[in-house]
Amino acid sequence: MTLNQYYYCCSGIVKREVFRFFQQRSRLFSALVRPLLWLIVFAAGFRAALGVSIMEPYGTYITYQEYIIPGLCCMIVLFNGMQSSLSMVYDREMGSMKVLLMSPLSMPFLLCCKLIAIALLSLMQVYVFLLCAQLVDVDISILGYLTAAPAVFVIAFFLGALGLLLSSLIKQLENFAGVMNFVIFPMFFLSSALYPLWKMQEASIWLYWICQYNPFTYCVELLRFALFGQLNLTALTVVLSVTVITAVLALISFSPKFSKQR
């Protein structure tokens, strides 16, 4: 196999995911409506109750809307990762997964291409959301827009790999509803997406520790700093580490040894 062949394969997988995404217009719509509702309705209501004091990386007091922007961006990436996972389960049920598995190119490469596609779609949705967020007076600098891109990409890789891992474990489409209850909601709510960890600590110490060990917290913090043109090295290290671990597990779960019949 030549380098060109790898390129054609990767571009084919990415194009397919993009085509499918735009075919399903409701997916794009709901991807934007969900975080916008949180930003406009939920955050507006909590704005008065939850003023956020000075904390890193913010140099001054900020509004609650500004605080939850990184969390909502990560929410978009999380939902997109799980949606891709759902589409993998659908592909397996409909049989089209076999086409991917019959490729002469290696499985790690194919899954990596899938992750690139997921990450690109996440990136696009996050940027559309950030542009919409300008309407509610959330200001992000040009530098913030630029530095957010690699952060979103890394986070999307992690959450995409998690989605792939879940898709290999979920055998039927009907069982996917459980992902909402057992993965998406706990990951999102038990993180620093909606409240700073020190607020969690004030409320409950054990909740605080759960949030501390939730990798999604580090995704949110990585993006929070990136939107301010800063690098949170701890968050990056954690996110990169869990990405590698999850991707390896996803890869193992897709090998024929671990799936007798797809």
Add this chain to the structure above:
Amino acid sequence: MGIVTNSLSFAYGKKKALNNVNLSLATGFNVLLGPNGAGKSTLFSLLTGLTQSVHGTIQINNIDLNTKKSQIMSEMGVVFQQSTLDLDLSVKQNLFYYASLHGIAPKKALENIDDILAQLSLTERLDDKVRTLNGGHRRRVEIARVVIHQPEVLLLDEATVGLDVDSRLLIISYVRDLCAERDICVLWTTHLMDEVKPSDQLIVINKGEIQAQDQSSKLCEEHKVDDIYQLYFALTHNTEAV
């Protein structure tokens, strides 16, 4: 050239699906005949590497499937019993996607596609969504897809089941012509007797075991029967076939 399996066995838990299957298929049109649940789809799954065999070996074009799967996949085309097309994409997008998975440039793929679609009377449907096609056309798209990369081994699992007569005839004659023109190895799985020709290599499988394997006319002579239906009944004692 062809497919060789040695002592191939497979079980789903305690239920044996294949038992000591020894196959030797050369280039040409090979028909695998067997009733539902005989083990045909399991054999397909093993031959395509989607399921890994625990007992026995599989060689395709003299290459061991477990050690050089990637090389084999580049020389193999498979049509599964269940449709594997992406319904939300157009015919063209489906074909390009498949070509890209085999590392074929879009320009080169287009050259191949034009020719193949013309032979399968599908040229006018190129930009249509697969969802809008009927069963016969969808099957043709699947056939078109698996020959884009010009495989040397073609596996088709009940490719004509549930189709109208025209589509069945077109598909089977296309595959037969392709087999003769390119001298490739075709494994055609079916339970439809009328698809078997006297000159075809016939393999009859039942309850996970190979019952007979030879040229179909020779097998009829050997078992002193007049036609494939009688041969099939004699070997499997199954009356489901039509």
